[in-house]
Amino acid sequence: MxxxxxxxxxxxxxxxxxxxxxxxxxxxxxxxxxxxSIAHATMLGEQGIIQKEDAxxxxxxxxDILADIEAGKVEFALDAEDIHMNVETLxxxxxxxxxxxxxxxxxxxxQVALDCRMYVKDAAKEAIEKLKSLMSALLDTAxxxxxxxxxxxxxxxxxxxxxxxxHLCAYAEMFRRDILRFEAAYDAADVMPLGSGALAxxxxxxxxxxxxxxxxFSEITRNSLDGVxxxxxxxxxxxxxxxxxxxxxxxxxxxxxxxxxxxxFVEIDDGxxxxxxxxxxKKNPDMAELTRGxxxxxxxxxxxxxTVMKGLPLAYNKDMQEDKEALFDxxxxxxxxxxxxxxxxxxxxxxxxxxxxxxxxxxxxxTDAADYLVKKGLPFREAHEVLGRLVLHCIKExxxxxxxxxxxxxxxxxxxxxxxxxxxxxxxxxxxxxVPGGPAPAMVENTIRDNRDFLTAH
Numbered sequence: 001m002x003x004x005x006x007x008x009x010x011x012x013x014x015x016x017x018x019x020x021x022x023x024x025x026x027x028x029x030x031x032x033x034x035x036x037s038i039a040h041a042t043m044l045g046e047q048g049i050i051q052k053e054d055a056x057x058x059x060x061x062x063x064d065i066l067a068d069i070e071a072g073k074v075e076f077a078l079d080a081e082d083i084h085m086n087v088e089t090l091x092x093x094x095x096x097x098x099x100x101x102x103x104x105x106x107x108x109x110x111q112v113a114l115d116c117r118m119y120v121k122d123a124a125k126e127a128i129e130k131l132k133s134l135m136s137a138l139l140d141t142a143x144x145x146x147x148x149x150x151x152x153x154x155x156x157x158x159x160x161x162x163x164x165x166x167h168l169c170a171y172a173e174m175f176r177r178d179i180l181r182f183e184a185a186y187d188a189a190d191v192m193p194l195g196s197g198a199l200a201x202x203x204x205x206x207x208x209x210x211x212x213x214x215x216x217f218s219e220i221t222r223n224s225l226d227g228v229x230x231x232x233x234x235x236x237x238x239x240x241x242x243x244x245x246x247x248x249x250x251x252x253x254x255x256x257x258x259x260x261x262x263x264x265f266v267e268i269d270d271g272x273x274x275x276x277x278x279x280x281x282k283k284n285p286d287m288a289e290l291t292r293g294x295x296x297x298x299x300x301x302x303x304x305x306x307t308v309m310k311g312l313p314l315a316y317n318k319d320m321q322e323d324k325e326a327l328f329d330x331x332x333x334x335x336x337x338x339x340x341x342x343x344x345x346x347x348x349x350x351x352x353x354x355x356x357x358x359x360x361x362x363x364x365x366x367t368d369a370a371d372y373l374v375k376k377g378l379p380f381r382e383a384h385e386v387l388g389r390l391v392l393h394c395i396k397e398x399x400x401x402x403x404x405x406x407x408x409x410x411x412x413x414x415x416x417x418x419x420x421x422x423x424x425x426x427x428x429x430x431x432x433x434x435v436p437g438g439p440a441p442a443m444v445e446n447t448i449r450d451n452r453d454f455l456t457a458h
Contacts, residue, residue, distance in 0.1 A: 022082045026324050029083050032118035034066045036111065037087065039214035040194060041102055043207050049105060054098040061095040062087070083115070084108050105206050107198035109228040109316040116323065117189045118215065120237045123331045124186035128179050130338040131244070132455050135175045137346050139448050139455075142168040146441040149426050150265070150355035151364050158362030161426045164350060166439035169447045174247040176451060179458055181240035189233040192217035196227030199315035229315040231305065231323050238302040241330045242295075248341055249295040252288035255348070259285045264354045269347035272340070287344050291337045298333055301326040356426070360400065363391050365424040368432075369401055372423045376415040386413050 038059050045055025065087060068074050080086040085108075092099035145164035152162040192212035195201065201224045208220045221227035258265035268285055276282035304326045308319050366387050373383035390412045394401060401424060409416040422428055434440040437447075 021078050022321050022324065023076050023078060023080065023086055025328060026083045026112075026115075027076050027086070028328060029115045029119060029324075030069050030087065031066065032115040032122075033083050033087055033111070034062050034069075036114045036118065036194065036215065037102060038062050039211045040106060042214060043210045044101070044104055046210065047205055047207055049204050049206075050101045054101050057095050057098040058091065058102050061091050061099060064094070065090050082108070082112075084111050105197070105202045105204035106194065107196075107228070109198050110193050110196040110224075113193040113196070113228050113230070114215075116231070116327070117191065117193065117217075117233060119327070120189040120233055121186055123327075124182045124189065124237060124240070126331075127182045127240070127244070127334060127338075128186075128458070130335065130342070131175050131179050131182070132458070134338060134342045134345070135172050135179075135451065135455060137342060138168050138172045138175070139451055141345075141348075142172070142444065142448055145350065145352075146444050148350070148352045148355060149359050149430060151359040151362065152439075158358070158364045160367055161359040161364045161429045162439040163430055163441070163444060164352075164355065165441075165444045165448070169444060169451070171247065171251050172447075172451050174250075175244070176454055178240065178244040178247060179454075181243060182237075183458070185233065185236040185240045187218075188236045190218045191221050191233075192219070193221045193227035193230075196221060196224035199225055199228055225315045229312070229317075229320070231309055231320060234323055234327050235302070235305055235309070238298075238305060238326065238330050241298050241334050242302045245291075245295040245298045245334065245337065248337060249292045252285075252292045252341070255288045255344075256285045256292070259288075263358070265351055265358070267349040267351070268344065269349070272344040272347060287340050291341055294333050294337055298330050301330040301333075359426050360402075363394070363401060365401060365426065365429050366391055368424045368429045369420070372420055373413055373415050376417075378413070378415060 041050075041055050041058040041062070044050045045052045065074070074090065076083070076086045077089070080089050088099065088102060091102060142165040145168070148164040149161055150164050150167065151158040152160050152167070192208065192215060194211050195206045195208040212218075212220050221230075255266060255268070257263055259268055268283070268288075270283075272287045273283045274286045275284065305323055308322045312319055369390070370380065370383040370387045373386060374380050378386070390401065390404075390409070393412070394404070402421060406416060406418060406420075409420065430439050431441070434443060436443060
């Protein structure tokens with residue numbers, strides 16, 4: 001049964017019903033829709049807009065419907081179009097005339113805006129909690145590896161020695177910013193639109209602040225046109241999802257590389273890897289690859305809604321129905337990826353010896369050797385030139401800087417002394433980078449503590 005049929009002389013075509021209906025996907029908004037309706041009905045009764053006994057009957061009827069939905073006892077009807085009309089139709093069937101008063105002072109336009117805002121608030125909180133769990137796992141692992149030396153890279157070329165803890169804390173910083181982005185998305189959604197009506201508010205004496213209070217919103221929308229047509233808060237959430245997935249994808253890319261026989265920095269647990277149907281030796285990092293691939297999917301959700309919204313005049317347009325599938329898909333993808341990635345990370349085995357050996361190759365201590373000469377009085381540009389020639393010599397001789405005897409080093413600069421060997425050891429290279437944000441163990445310990453404090457505060 002359609003609740004808007006009075007103006008029409010015939011029913012809609014079956015194909016139109018299928019095309020027009022959103023119940024197949026927006027049914028997941030049932031809880032938000034019912035909770036919003038309970039708050040609205042409560043306010044209508046308190047304001048004397050409808051009889052108190054009708055309001056009470058509506059509230060109880062809605063609670064019963066919610067319980068039945070969650071118990072799997074409700075089958076939604078396609079011809080009722082969406083979750084809003086499905087719930088209202090069920091209510092009228094169960095409590096009669098009183099149910100027909102629920103929609104007083106309300107439109108589906110502000111109703112769906114409310115539902116979406118409530119959903120985004122829930123989704124943002126969910127993302128924050130999962131990110132906190134991942135960050136906590138990162139920090140726990142980092143705490144164990146403040147002395148585990150590994151190569152740092154630029155252009156995928158070995159650059160300077162760092163620690164595994166320092167590397168992991170870089171991702172902790174990314175996820176920390178992601179938490180702040182989801183908090184901002186939550187704040188953007190935390191504005192109550194009900195009372196905007198279809199676009200121009202209502203003549204009924206609604207107490208919008210009371211509805212906001214009942215639903216836990218911090219404020220109400222200030223313009224009825226914007227109240228029903230704004231989807232910026234969904235875009236903010238999708239943007240936060242996209243950036244977070246980008247960070248996760250970068251991490252996955254590194255795990256994929258580290259898992260190769262060429263790197264051998266990590267071993268992925270059997271529970272988070274797959275094999276080959278033809279090559280028996282294979283252990284594939286499929287979970288990391290899938291997460292990397294699903295990043296593009298979430299980007300697509302963001303671009304979908306940006307494209308939908310870009311040409312819409314005020315106020316509500318049916319195009320906006322397309323916001324939900326993008327929103328739901330991004331949320332579902334994000335949750336699955338975070339759950340799988342966190343489990344995969346917690347079970348990773350790090351090969352400390354291989355990492356250390358990797359840091360010893362590729363002349364990762366060349367900058368420190370140049371700095372050694374600078375501290376002996378040589379201008380940096382000249383020291384850079386000396387080390388460039390020295391590295392070229394080592395390449396030709398298939399040696400590392402630490403392999404060269406002092407006499408050979410002095411052929412390139414008389415400033416080299418016996419203390420150079422300690423100055424350019426991997427441990428010294430890391431330890432002496434003792435500036436805030438650097439890889440020295442003391443600095444990394446500070447970073448870990450700061451991020452733990454952040455998690456406690458958020």
